Amino acid sequence: MRQAPELLLPAGSLDKMHAAFDFGADAVYAGQPRYSLRVRNNDFSTLQALQEGIDGAHARGKQFFVASNIFAHNAKLKTYLRDMAPVIAMKPDALIMADPGLIMMVRDKWPDVPVHLSVQANAVNWADVKFWHRMGLTRVILSRELSLDEIEEIRQQCPEMELEVFVHGALCIAYSGRCLLSGYFNHRDSNQGTCTNSCRWDYKVQNAEEDASGDFNVIPLQFHKALAEAEQRPFSSLHQQPRHPLADQAYLIEEAERPGQLMPIMEDEHGTYIMNSKDLRAVEHIERLVKIGVDSLKVEGRTKSLYYAARTAQVYRQAIDDAVAGRPFNIDLLGQLQGLANRGYTDGFYQRHHTQAHQNYMRGASEANRSQYIGDVLSVENGWARVQVKNRFAVGDSLEVIHPQGNCDITLTRMLSDQGAEIQVAPGSGHIVRIALDPSLDRALLARYL
DSSP: OOOOOOOEEESSSSHHHHHHTTOOOOEEEEOOGHHHHHHHOOOSSSSHHHHHHHHHHTTOEEEEEEEEEOOOOHHHHHHHHHHHHHHHHTTTSEEEEHHOOOOOHHHHHHHTOOOOGGGGOOOHHHHEEEHHHTTTEEEEEOOTTTHHHHHHHHHHHHHHHHEEEEEOOOOOOSSSSSSHHHHHHOOOOGGTTTOEEEEEEEEEEEEEETTOOOOOOEOOHHHHHHHHHHHHHOHHHHHHHOOOOTTTEEEEEEEESSSTTTEEEEOTTTTTTTTTTOEEEEEHHHHHHHHHOSSSEEETTTSSSSHHHHHHHHHHHHHHHHHHHOOOOOOOHHHHHTTOOOOEEEOOOOOOOOTTTTOOOOHHHGGGGEEEEEEEEEEEEEEEEEESSSOEEEOOOEEEOOTOOOOOOHHHHHHHHSSBBBBEEEEEEOEEEEEEGGGTTTTOOEEEEE
Protein backbone atom coordinates (compact mmCIF):
# COMPACT_ATOMS: atom_id res chain seq x y z
CA MET A 1 0.00 0.00 0.00
CA ARG A 2 1.22 3.52 -0.83
CA GLN A 3 2.17 6.01 1.86
CA ALA A 4 -0.67 8.42 2.67
CA PRO A 5 0.31 12.11 2.56
CA GLU A 6 -0.75 14.48 5.31
CA LEU A 7 -3.99 16.38 4.65
CA LEU A 8 -3.41 19.96 5.82
CA LEU A 9 -6.37 22.33 6.29
CA PRO A 10 -6.63 26.02 7.24
CA ALA A 11 -7.79 26.95 10.74
CA GLY A 12 -9.34 30.40 10.75
CA SER A 13 -11.01 29.66 14.09
CA LEU A 14 -11.26 26.91 16.71
CA ASP A 15 -14.60 25.75 15.29
CA LYS A 16 -13.15 25.47 11.80
CA MET A 17 -10.12 23.64 13.16
CA HIS A 18 -12.29 21.02 14.84
CA ALA A 19 -14.49 20.71 11.74
CA ALA A 20 -11.38 20.07 9.65
CA PHE A 21 -10.26 17.34 12.06
CA ASP A 22 -13.76 15.84 12.30
CA PHE A 23 -13.88 15.42 8.52
CA GLY A 24 -10.42 13.97 7.98
CA ALA A 25 -7.61 16.52 8.26
CA ASP A 26 -4.33 15.40 9.81
CA ALA A 27 -3.04 18.89 10.56
CA VAL A 28 -4.04 22.55 10.43
CA TYR A 29 -2.24 25.87 10.08
CA ALA A 30 -2.98 29.30 11.52
CA GLY A 31 -1.02 32.44 12.20
CA GLN A 32 -0.51 35.44 14.44
CA PRO A 33 -1.91 38.49 12.65
CA ARG A 34 1.22 40.65 13.02
CA TYR A 35 3.54 38.10 11.42
CA SER A 36 1.37 36.01 9.09
CA LEU A 37 -0.43 36.70 5.83
CA ARG A 38 -3.87 36.80 7.46
CA VAL A 39 -4.18 40.00 9.44
CA ARG A 40 -7.91 40.23 8.67
CA ASN A 41 -10.50 37.67 9.75
CA ASN A 42 -8.14 35.87 12.09
CA ASP A 43 -9.57 34.42 15.30
CA PHE A 44 -6.08 33.45 16.53
CA SER A 45 -5.31 37.08 17.32
CA THR A 46 -4.47 36.39 20.98
CA LEU A 47 -1.95 34.10 22.60
CA GLN A 48 -4.79 32.44 24.53
CA ALA A 49 -6.65 31.52 21.34
CA LEU A 50 -3.46 30.20 19.77
CA GLN A 51 -2.72 28.14 22.88
CA GLU A 52 -6.24 26.66 22.77
CA GLY A 53 -5.73 25.75 19.14
CA ILE A 54 -2.38 24.06 19.65
CA ASP A 55 -3.54 22.23 22.78
CA GLY A 56 -6.81 21.20 21.12
CA ALA A 57 -5.00 19.77 18.11
CA HIS A 58 -2.50 17.87 20.25
CA ALA A 59 -5.30 16.47 22.44
CA ARG A 60 -6.71 14.88 19.28
CA GLY A 61 -3.35 13.54 18.15
CA LYS A 62 -3.19 16.09 15.33
CA GLN A 63 -0.62 18.71 14.34
CA PHE A 64 -0.83 22.50 14.44
CA PHE A 65 1.51 24.68 12.35
CA VAL A 66 1.91 28.42 13.00
CA ALA A 67 2.33 30.68 9.97
CA SER A 68 4.92 33.39 10.46
CA ASN A 69 5.43 34.05 6.78
CA ILE A 70 5.58 37.79 6.21
CA PHE A 71 8.54 39.48 4.57
CA ALA A 72 9.48 41.74 7.46
CA HIS A 73 10.54 45.36 7.21
CA ASN A 74 13.06 46.68 9.73
CA ALA A 75 10.44 47.81 12.26
CA LYS A 76 9.18 44.27 12.77
CA LEU A 77 12.66 42.86 13.32
CA LYS A 78 12.85 44.79 16.59
CA THR A 79 9.92 42.92 18.12
CA TYR A 80 9.96 39.61 16.30
CA LEU A 81 11.94 37.36 18.65
CA ARG A 82 10.27 38.87 21.73
CA ASP A 83 6.78 38.28 20.30
CA MET A 84 7.59 34.77 19.06
CA ALA A 85 9.00 33.53 22.37
CA PRO A 86 5.59 32.76 23.96
CA VAL A 87 4.46 31.12 20.72
CA ILE A 88 7.48 28.82 20.69
CA ALA A 89 6.71 27.95 24.32
CA MET A 90 3.32 26.60 23.19
CA LYS A 91 5.17 23.93 21.19
CA PRO A 92 3.60 24.27 17.73
CA ASP A 93 4.61 21.42 15.44
CA ALA A 94 6.35 23.79 13.02
CA LEU A 95 6.64 27.41 11.96
CA ILE A 96 5.79 28.30 8.36
CA MET A 97 8.26 31.00 7.27
CA ALA A 98 9.38 32.82 4.12
CA ASP A 99 11.79 35.64 5.04
CA PRO A 100 15.41 34.38 5.05
CA GLY A 101 16.37 36.89 7.76
CA LEU A 102 13.57 35.80 10.09
CA ILE A 103 14.42 32.16 9.38
CA MET A 104 18.02 32.84 10.35
CA MET A 105 16.92 34.51 13.60
CA VAL A 106 14.63 31.61 14.54
CA ARG A 107 17.23 28.98 13.64
CA ASP A 108 19.84 30.79 15.76
CA LYS A 109 17.62 31.20 18.82
CA TRP A 110 15.51 28.02 18.63
CA PRO A 111 17.48 25.51 16.52
CA ASP A 112 15.22 22.59 17.50
CA VAL A 113 11.99 24.19 16.23
CA PRO A 114 10.95 22.70 12.87
CA VAL A 115 10.62 25.32 10.11
CA HIS A 116 8.63 24.85 6.90
CA LEU A 117 9.41 27.12 3.95
CA SER A 118 6.30 29.06 2.96
CA VAL A 119 4.96 29.10 -0.59
CA GLN A 120 5.66 32.85 -0.42
CA ALA A 121 9.36 32.05 -0.89
CA ASN A 122 8.57 30.69 -4.38
CA ALA A 123 10.71 27.54 -4.39
CA VAL A 124 10.51 26.31 -7.97
CA ASN A 125 13.43 23.91 -8.44
CA TRP A 126 15.33 21.15 -6.67
CA ALA A 127 18.36 23.37 -6.02
CA ASP A 128 16.10 25.68 -3.97
CA VAL A 129 14.97 22.69 -1.95
CA LYS A 130 18.52 21.48 -1.33
CA PHE A 131 19.55 24.97 -0.23
CA TRP A 132 16.79 25.15 2.37
CA HIS A 133 17.58 21.64 3.57
CA ARG A 134 21.17 22.78 4.09
CA MET A 135 19.80 25.70 6.13
CA GLY A 136 18.13 23.22 8.50
CA LEU A 137 14.51 23.44 7.31
CA THR A 138 12.43 20.27 7.50
CA ARG A 139 9.83 20.95 4.78
CA VAL A 140 9.44 23.06 1.64
CA ILE A 141 6.02 24.18 0.44
CA LEU A 142 6.55 24.26 -3.29
CA SER A 143 5.45 27.13 -5.51
CA ARG A 144 1.96 26.86 -7.00
CA GLU A 145 3.50 27.53 -10.42
CA LEU A 146 4.98 24.03 -10.79
CA SER A 147 3.73 21.20 -12.98
CA LEU A 148 3.30 17.62 -11.80
CA ASP A 149 6.39 16.61 -13.78
CA GLU A 150 8.49 19.32 -12.12
CA ILE A 151 7.27 18.24 -8.68
CA GLU A 152 8.20 14.65 -9.49
CA GLU A 153 11.72 15.69 -10.52
CA ILE A 154 12.16 17.65 -7.29
CA ARG A 155 10.98 14.62 -5.32
CA GLN A 156 13.52 12.40 -7.07
CA GLN A 157 16.36 14.87 -6.57
CA CYS A 158 15.52 15.67 -2.93
CA PRO A 159 14.43 12.49 -1.13
CA GLU A 160 15.71 13.92 2.15
CA MET A 161 13.24 16.85 2.31
CA GLU A 162 9.51 16.84 3.09
CA LEU A 163 7.51 18.41 0.24
CA GLU A 164 4.13 20.10 0.48
CA VAL A 165 1.87 21.38 -2.32
CA PHE A 166 -1.43 23.25 -2.55
CA VAL A 167 -4.36 21.31 -3.97
CA HIS A 168 -7.32 23.62 -3.37
CA GLY A 169 -8.14 27.29 -2.79
CA ALA A 170 -7.61 30.78 -4.17
CA LEU A 171 -4.87 31.47 -6.68
CA CYS A 172 -2.84 34.68 -6.77
CA ILE A 173 -2.62 36.37 -10.16
CA ALA A 174 1.06 37.01 -9.47
CA TYR A 175 3.67 34.64 -8.13
CA SER A 176 2.26 34.01 -4.65
CA GLY A 177 2.42 37.19 -2.57
CA ARG A 178 4.36 39.21 -5.15
CA CYS A 179 1.46 41.39 -6.34
CA LEU A 180 1.60 45.17 -5.76
CA LEU A 181 -2.03 46.06 -6.53
CA SER A 182 -3.25 46.11 -2.94
CA GLY A 183 -0.32 48.23 -1.80
CA TYR A 184 -0.83 50.61 -4.74
CA PHE A 185 -4.54 51.14 -4.15
CA ASN A 186 -4.87 50.91 -0.37
CA HIS A 187 -1.32 50.98 1.05
CA ARG A 188 -1.97 47.44 2.33
CA ASP A 189 0.77 45.11 1.16
CA SER A 190 0.15 41.51 0.20
CA ASN A 191 3.37 40.17 1.70
CA GLN A 192 2.62 41.96 4.99
CA GLY A 193 -0.62 40.04 5.45
CA THR A 194 -3.04 42.80 4.43
CA CYS A 195 -3.87 41.95 0.81
CA THR A 196 -7.28 43.35 -0.12
CA ASN A 197 -7.60 41.10 -3.20
CA SER A 198 -7.59 44.06 -5.57
CA CYS A 199 -7.38 41.71 -8.54
CA ARG A 200 -10.94 40.56 -7.79
CA TRP A 201 -12.60 43.97 -7.65
CA ASP A 202 -15.19 45.14 -10.17
CA TYR A 203 -13.39 46.72 -13.12
CA LYS A 204 -14.84 48.21 -16.31
CA VAL A 205 -12.83 48.21 -19.54
CA GLN A 206 -12.41 51.33 -21.70
CA ASN A 207 -10.90 51.39 -25.17
CA ALA A 208 -7.75 53.48 -25.52
CA GLU A 209 -5.09 54.64 -27.94
CA GLU A 210 -1.56 55.82 -27.32
CA ASP A 211 -0.61 59.32 -28.48
CA ALA A 212 2.78 60.59 -29.63
CA SER A 213 3.85 61.45 -26.09
CA GLY A 214 3.12 57.94 -24.82
CA ASP A 215 -0.05 58.83 -22.91
CA PHE A 216 -3.21 56.76 -23.21
CA ASN A 217 -6.47 58.47 -24.20
CA VAL A 218 -10.01 57.12 -24.11
CA ILE A 219 -11.63 56.47 -27.47
CA PRO A 220 -15.15 55.11 -28.12
CA LEU A 221 -15.28 51.51 -26.99
CA GLN A 222 -15.47 49.19 -30.01
CA PHE A 223 -14.35 46.00 -28.26
CA HIS A 224 -17.62 44.08 -28.46
CA LYS A 225 -18.25 45.16 -32.06
CA ALA A 226 -14.73 44.13 -33.09
CA LEU A 227 -15.03 40.85 -31.22
CA ALA A 228 -18.32 40.05 -32.92
CA GLU A 229 -16.80 40.83 -36.33
CA ALA A 230 -13.78 38.66 -35.56
CA GLU A 231 -15.92 35.73 -34.54
CA GLN A 232 -17.92 35.93 -37.78
CA ARG A 233 -14.84 34.87 -39.70
CA PRO A 234 -14.46 31.17 -40.55
CA PHE A 235 -13.49 29.01 -37.60
CA SER A 236 -10.27 27.82 -39.22
CA SER A 237 -8.96 31.33 -39.85
CA LEU A 238 -9.39 32.29 -36.20
CA HIS A 239 -7.48 29.27 -34.95
CA GLN A 240 -4.67 29.58 -37.47
CA GLN A 241 -3.62 32.79 -35.70
CA PRO A 242 -1.33 32.49 -32.66
CA ARG A 243 -3.14 35.39 -30.94
CA HIS A 244 -6.62 36.88 -30.92
CA PRO A 245 -6.84 39.88 -33.31
CA LEU A 246 -7.74 42.16 -30.37
CA ALA A 247 -4.88 41.03 -28.14
CA ASP A 248 -2.59 43.90 -29.16
CA GLN A 249 -5.17 46.60 -28.51
CA ALA A 250 -4.55 48.91 -25.54
CA TYR A 251 -7.32 49.21 -22.96
CA LEU A 252 -8.03 51.31 -19.89
CA ILE A 253 -9.69 49.84 -16.82
CA GLU A 254 -11.77 51.69 -14.24
CA GLU A 255 -12.30 50.23 -10.77
CA ALA A 256 -15.87 50.63 -9.44
CA GLU A 257 -14.85 52.63 -6.35
CA ARG A 258 -12.51 54.94 -8.31
CA PRO A 259 -14.59 56.48 -11.10
CA GLY A 260 -12.55 58.52 -13.53
CA GLN A 261 -9.21 56.91 -12.60
CA LEU A 262 -8.34 55.08 -15.80
CA MET A 263 -5.38 52.70 -15.82
CA PRO A 264 -3.81 51.30 -19.01
CA ILE A 265 -3.48 47.54 -19.44
CA MET A 266 -2.24 45.31 -22.20
CA GLU A 267 -2.83 41.67 -23.01
CA ASP A 268 -0.50 39.01 -24.32
CA GLU A 269 -1.19 35.48 -25.46
CA HIS A 270 -1.73 34.32 -21.86
CA GLY A 271 -4.38 36.84 -20.89
CA THR A 272 -4.92 40.04 -18.91
CA TYR A 273 -3.08 39.62 -15.66
CA ILE A 274 -4.81 41.81 -13.12
CA MET A 275 -8.20 40.24 -13.75
CA ASN A 276 -9.75 37.61 -11.51
CA SER A 277 -8.11 34.19 -11.29
CA LYS A 278 -10.13 31.01 -11.07
CA ASP A 279 -9.79 28.94 -7.90
CA LEU A 280 -7.48 25.94 -7.66
CA ARG A 281 -9.07 22.50 -7.53
CA ALA A 282 -6.68 19.60 -8.03
CA VAL A 283 -8.60 16.70 -6.50
CA GLU A 284 -8.31 14.84 -9.81
CA HIS A 285 -4.50 14.89 -9.43
CA ILE A 286 -4.33 13.40 -5.93
CA GLU A 287 -3.51 9.93 -7.25
CA ARG A 288 -0.48 11.27 -9.16
CA LEU A 289 0.70 13.32 -6.19
CA VAL A 290 0.44 10.27 -3.94
CA LYS A 291 2.47 8.21 -6.44
CA ILE A 292 5.10 10.96 -6.62
CA GLY A 293 5.47 10.80 -2.85
CA VAL A 294 4.46 14.33 -1.84
CA ASP A 295 4.37 14.49 1.97
CA SER A 296 1.58 17.02 2.52
CA LEU A 297 -1.43 18.19 0.50
CA LYS A 298 -2.64 21.64 1.49
CA VAL A 299 -5.99 23.43 1.25
CA GLU A 300 -6.02 27.25 1.25
CA GLY A 301 -8.76 29.31 2.89
CA ARG A 302 -8.34 30.52 6.47
CA THR A 303 -11.08 33.12 5.91
CA LYS A 304 -13.58 30.65 4.40
CA SER A 305 -16.61 29.15 6.17
CA LEU A 306 -16.86 26.17 8.50
CA TYR A 307 -18.75 24.39 5.69
CA TYR A 308 -15.76 24.97 3.40
CA ALA A 309 -13.41 23.42 5.97
CA ALA A 310 -15.66 20.40 6.46
CA ARG A 311 -16.41 19.77 2.78
CA THR A 312 -12.85 20.15 1.50
CA ALA A 313 -11.50 17.96 4.31
CA GLN A 314 -14.05 15.23 3.58
CA VAL A 315 -13.55 15.28 -0.20
CA TYR A 316 -9.75 15.34 -0.15
CA ARG A 317 -9.68 12.72 2.61
CA GLN A 318 -11.64 10.35 0.37
CA ALA A 319 -9.45 11.15 -2.62
CA ILE A 320 -6.30 10.41 -0.61
CA ASP A 321 -7.70 7.21 0.88
CA ASP A 322 -8.80 6.01 -2.56
CA ALA A 323 -5.39 6.76 -4.08
CA VAL A 324 -3.52 5.02 -1.28
CA ALA A 325 -5.75 1.94 -1.58
CA GLY A 326 -5.35 1.85 -5.37
CA ARG A 327 -9.00 2.69 -6.10
CA PRO A 328 -9.76 4.79 -9.20
CA PHE A 329 -10.61 8.46 -8.86
CA ASN A 330 -14.26 9.05 -7.95
CA ILE A 331 -15.49 11.74 -10.33
CA ASP A 332 -18.43 12.52 -8.01
CA LEU A 333 -15.95 14.35 -5.76
CA LEU A 334 -15.83 17.14 -8.35
CA GLY A 335 -19.55 17.70 -7.99
CA GLN A 336 -19.26 17.85 -4.20
CA LEU A 337 -16.69 20.62 -4.45
CA GLN A 338 -18.82 22.50 -6.97
CA GLY A 339 -21.25 23.40 -4.18
CA LEU A 340 -18.59 25.54 -2.47
CA ALA A 341 -18.44 29.25 -3.26
CA ASN A 342 -15.88 29.56 -6.05
CA ARG A 343 -14.85 31.73 -8.97
CA GLY A 344 -14.75 28.82 -11.35
CA TYR A 345 -12.17 26.07 -11.01
CA THR A 346 -8.85 25.35 -12.62
CA ASP A 347 -6.14 22.80 -11.87
CA GLY A 348 -3.63 25.62 -12.06
CA PHE A 349 -0.21 24.73 -13.47
CA TYR A 350 -0.30 21.03 -12.66
CA GLN A 351 -1.24 20.06 -16.22
CA ARG A 352 0.39 22.51 -18.59
CA HIS A 353 -1.63 21.80 -21.69
CA HIS A 354 -4.91 19.91 -21.66
CA THR A 355 -5.53 17.97 -24.86
CA GLN A 356 -8.53 16.23 -26.38
CA ALA A 357 -7.06 12.96 -25.10
CA HIS A 358 -7.05 14.25 -21.52
CA GLN A 359 -9.84 13.01 -19.25
CA ASN A 360 -12.71 15.50 -19.32
CA TYR A 361 -12.72 16.27 -15.62
CA MET A 362 -13.70 19.88 -16.13
CA ARG A 363 -17.29 19.11 -17.18
CA GLY A 364 -17.50 15.44 -16.37
CA ALA A 365 -18.90 15.72 -12.83
CA SER A 366 -22.50 14.68 -12.47
CA GLU A 367 -24.77 17.71 -12.41
CA ALA A 368 -26.96 15.83 -9.94
CA ASN A 369 -24.29 16.30 -7.30
CA ARG A 370 -24.31 20.10 -7.44
CA SER A 371 -25.45 21.51 -4.14
CA GLN A 372 -25.68 24.62 -1.97
CA TYR A 373 -24.82 24.97 1.72
CA ILE A 374 -28.08 25.69 3.59
CA GLY A 375 -27.49 25.25 7.32
CA ASP A 376 -25.86 23.87 10.45
CA VAL A 377 -27.50 21.35 12.78
CA LEU A 378 -27.16 22.90 16.23
CA SER A 379 -28.70 19.99 18.18
CA VAL A 380 -31.15 17.09 17.83
CA GLU A 381 -33.79 16.52 20.49
CA ASN A 382 -36.69 14.04 20.33
CA GLY A 383 -36.05 13.45 16.63
CA TRP A 384 -36.14 17.16 15.71
CA ALA A 385 -32.99 19.03 14.68
CA ARG A 386 -32.58 22.76 15.31
CA VAL A 387 -30.99 24.17 12.15
CA GLN A 388 -29.28 27.52 11.84
CA VAL A 389 -30.23 28.55 8.31
CA LYS A 390 -27.54 29.80 5.92
CA ASN A 391 -29.47 29.80 2.62
CA ARG A 392 -33.11 29.38 1.62
CA PHE A 393 -34.64 25.90 1.41
CA ALA A 394 -38.17 24.48 1.46
CA VAL A 395 -40.32 21.43 2.13
CA GLY A 396 -39.92 19.04 -0.80
CA ASP A 397 -36.20 19.79 -1.31
CA SER A 398 -33.67 16.97 -1.55
CA LEU A 399 -31.00 17.52 1.10
CA GLU A 400 -27.57 16.09 1.76
CA VAL A 401 -26.69 15.59 5.42
CA ILE A 402 -22.92 15.97 5.79
CA HIS A 403 -21.49 14.25 8.86
CA PRO A 404 -18.06 12.91 9.89
CA GLN A 405 -19.51 9.39 10.20
CA GLY A 406 -20.79 9.51 6.62
CA ASN A 407 -23.18 11.49 4.45
CA CYS A 408 -26.79 10.62 3.64
CA ASP A 409 -29.60 12.04 1.51
CA ILE A 410 -33.07 12.93 2.75
CA THR A 411 -36.18 14.51 1.27
CA LEU A 412 -37.58 17.26 3.45
CA THR A 413 -41.24 16.43 4.11
CA ARG A 414 -41.95 18.66 7.12
CA MET A 415 -40.46 21.76 8.77
CA LEU A 416 -41.26 23.77 11.90
CA SER A 417 -40.30 27.23 13.07
CA ASP A 418 -38.17 27.41 16.21
CA GLN A 419 -41.41 28.09 18.10
CA GLY A 420 -43.05 24.92 16.72
CA ALA A 421 -45.34 26.32 14.00
CA GLU A 422 -45.64 24.45 10.68
CA ILE A 423 -43.77 26.29 7.90
CA GLN A 424 -42.98 25.50 4.28
CA VAL A 425 -39.90 27.67 3.68
CA ALA A 426 -36.74 28.52 5.61
CA PRO A 427 -36.30 32.08 4.26
CA GLY A 428 -32.55 32.46 4.63
CA SER A 429 -29.64 33.35 6.88
CA GLY A 430 -30.50 34.42 10.41
CA HIS A 431 -33.44 32.06 10.95
CA ILE A 432 -33.60 28.89 13.02
CA VAL A 433 -35.94 26.08 11.96
CA ARG A 434 -36.59 22.48 12.98
CA ILE A 435 -36.55 19.40 10.74
CA ALA A 436 -36.89 15.68 11.49
CA LEU A 437 -33.45 14.06 11.77
CA ASP A 438 -31.81 11.01 13.27
CA PRO A 439 -30.19 11.85 16.66
CA SER A 440 -26.90 10.31 15.51
CA LEU A 441 -26.54 13.18 13.02
CA ASP A 442 -26.08 15.86 15.65
CA ARG A 443 -23.72 18.69 14.56
CA ALA A 444 -24.16 17.81 10.89
CA LEU A 445 -24.05 20.31 8.02
CA LEU A 446 -26.83 20.50 5.44
CA ALA A 447 -26.72 21.12 1.69
CA ARG A 448 -29.55 21.34 -0.85
CA TYR A 449 -29.23 19.57 -4.18
CA LEU A 450 -29.75 21.99 -7.07
